[in-house]
Amino acid sequence: MDKNLQKGTQLRIAVTGPESSGKTTLTKKLAEHFDASYVPEYAREYLINIDREYEESDLPEIAKGQWWSWNNIRKDKSNLFIADTEMLVIKIWSEYKYGKTHPFIKYLLKKQNFDAFILTKADIPWEEDELRENPLDRDILFDMYLKELKNQPKPFIIVEGEDPERTQKAIDFINSLR
Structure with a gap:
């Protein structure tokens, strides 16, 4: 990854990881921090x-x-785009629940264009909601994400622990890429 992105080039970061691992919270904090x-x-x-x-x-x-949501987002003055989830989430969800992944999901996974990934560890308390399914399997799922990210060429970090350290680690990572 070129740390000196060309002026006007948008840095694209994906926040990924198991259910209830803080993806949405972290994404919102990063978006606010970087505007x-x-x-x-x-x-x-x-x-x-x-x-x-x-x-x-x-x-x-x-x-x-x-995919449509990513490609219809406004470009901002910070030239930074952060996605709360990406195709790896859908691939792992599909593999874990159904034992296979639809070819269209695999296709979009290959086509997604992120510069780096932030993997959230599920070491924070589980938060129940009507859409979540795997409170006991988060470590297994995390290992699936980690294996996938290790087998791709883009940089990634793991954020874990409590805030504010979790958020600061992600901020430092993004700053290192700019």
Whole structure:
């Protein structure tokens, strides 16, 4: 990764990790700190609006919605874009729940264009909500993310522990890339 991005080039960061590991909280804090654009996790909106139990066939639709959201975000003065989740989340979700991944999700995973990743460790308390499913499997899921990120060429860090150290580590990482 070129630490000296060309002027006007947008740095694209993805926050990824298991359920209830602080992705959304961290994404919002980073966006506020850097006055940056961010895109929330599309799956939440989708699942709340379908008014039924989701099925495997919903995952490519969620991937399509997430992709559309990324590509229709305004460019901001900070030239930084932060995504609260990315295609690896959908791939791991699909593999873990259904034992396979739809080819369209694999295609979008290869096409996604992030410069770096922030992997959130699930070492914070589980927060119950109607969409979360795996309170006891977060360590297994984290290991799946870690394995995937180690097998790709983009830089990544793991954030863990309590705030403010968690957020500061992510801020320092982003600053190191600029």
